[in-house]
Amino acid sequence: MKFIKKLFILLNVLLAIASFICYVSPNIDPEINWYFSFFGLSFPILLIFNILFIGLWLFVDIKLTLISLLTLACGWVFIKGFFAFNTEKSSNRKNAFSVVSFNISNAMSAYDSNSALRKEKTKEMEQFIKRFKDEDVICLQETGPFALDLLRKNFPTWNFHTLNKGSIILTKNPLIKKGEIDFGTITNSCLWADIVINFDTLRFYSIHLQSNRISKDADDMIEKGNLKDKKIWLGIKGILRKYRTFHVKRAAQAKLVKSHAETSPYPTILCGDLNDTPISYTYAHLSSGLKDAFYERGTGIGTTYSGKIPFLRIDYIFSSPVVKALTFQVIKEDYSDHYPIAALFELEESSK
Numbered sequence: 407m408k409f410i411k412k413l414f415i416l417l418n419v420l421l422a423i424a425s426f427i428c429y430v431s432p433n434i435d436p437e438i439n440w441y442f443s444f445f446g447l448s449f450p451i452l453l454i455f456n457i458l459f460i461g462l463w464l465f466v467d468i469k470l471t472l473i474s475l476l477t478l479a480c481g482w483v484f485i486k487g488f489f490a491f492n493t494e495k496s497s498n499r500k501n502a503f504s505v506v507s508f509n510i511s512n513a514m515s516a517y518d519s520n521s522a523l524r525k526e527k528t529k530e531m532e533q534f535i536k537r538f539k540d541e542d543v544i545c546l547q548e549t550g551p552f553a554l555d556l557l558r559k560n561f562p563t564w565n566f567h568t569l570n571k572g573s574i575i576l577t578k579n580p581l582i583k584k585g586e587i588d589f590g591t592i593t594n595s596c597l598w599a600d601i602v603i604n605f606d607t608l609r610f611y612s613i614h615l616q617s618n619r620i621s622k623d624a625d626d627m628i629e630k631g632n633l634k635d636k637k638i639w640l641g642i643k644g645i646l647r648k649y650r651t652f653h654v655k656r657a658a659q660a661k662l663v664k665s666h667a668e669t670s671p672y673p674t675i676l677c678g679d680l681n682d683t684p685i686s687y688t689y690a691h692l693s694s695g696l697k698d699a700f701y702e703r704g705t706g707i708g709t710t711y712s713g714k715i716p717f718l719r720i721d722y723i724f725s726s727p728v729v730k731a732l733t734f735q736v737i738k739e740d741y742s743d744h745y746p747i748a749a750l751f752e753l754e755e756s757s758k
């Protein structure tokens with residue numbers, strides 16, 4: 407029995423060490439060392455095991471709960487990146503403005519090879535996006551020709567900023583200047599626009615950073631995985647190779663966006679699909695000096711990816727410190743492999 411107890415203590419200590427490596431991983435540029443990023447990606451798993459160890463030690467030796475309790479206490483700021491405990495803030499609605507960000511996946515949920523079903527699904531998709539007609543700014547990602555046609559049909563009077571590269575910005579407010587941060591690809595992109603809201607000008611970014619391109623592989627492994635099958639291990643090796651390559655690319659893209667946003671003459675709001683969790687270099691670099699609307703006003707679990715990989719929060723809305731979030735919501739309806747996120751903001755009086 408003593409041997410088993412010592413073994414579990416060792417495992418708990420190793421778990422604590424892995425957790426602390428996870429906590430420092432956002433500070434390490436993947437272009438220098440990409441291995442640390444795996445610890446950040448594994449945070450939800452490490453969190454669950456720490457909780458399980460606390461439960462175990464409560465029945466075996468209550469003093470040993472301190473190992474995981476102290477580990478979780480040190481990582482509280484990261485826990486809030488996945489699970490928020492906030493309330494909405496009241497405001498005079500006429501001075502507030504709303505923002506939605508959504509990786510629409512080219513509205514593929516509306517497509518079906520059967521024409522009758524496609525017509526029905528398209529109608530459902532149109533009814534869903536029409537719900538955003540009262541918003542001030544909509545930032546979308548992965549907007550192909552099919553989705554763009556639906557948007558133009560249902561938002562005929564809105565101003566569009568699109569370069570047929572996936573990311574777009576829609577607004578019913580005056581759009582005075584716009585541009586692109588060129589990543590050198592079509593599938594991943596970043597557009598920006600200066601928009602007048604309530605007599606103030608703000609700069610908005612719609613961002614879609616490099617995908618890991620592993621979600622389908624991961625889903626297949628979760629469904630069919632058998633660790634005794636050599637093909638599974640080859641698949642894991644392929645996933646790791648893809649992750650390394652694309653994580654480094656994503657970090658470089660994040661640096662481009664951050665450098666551009668720092669030159670903005672106006673308060674900024676960055677929206678989009680970063681394809682990275684809150685414990686990542688990408689998140690830490692882009693959110694530096696900004697406020698995360700989920701962190702400020704979110705409630706509950708912040709999952710924004712609707713695939714089989716659990717607890718993935720990879721879609722965000724960041725804002726300059728003078729732009730305060732009043733509400734934040736993850737709209738958990740399946741019209742893409744991402745959930746839309748929406749926030750209500752207010753510009754502080756001192757900045758006007």
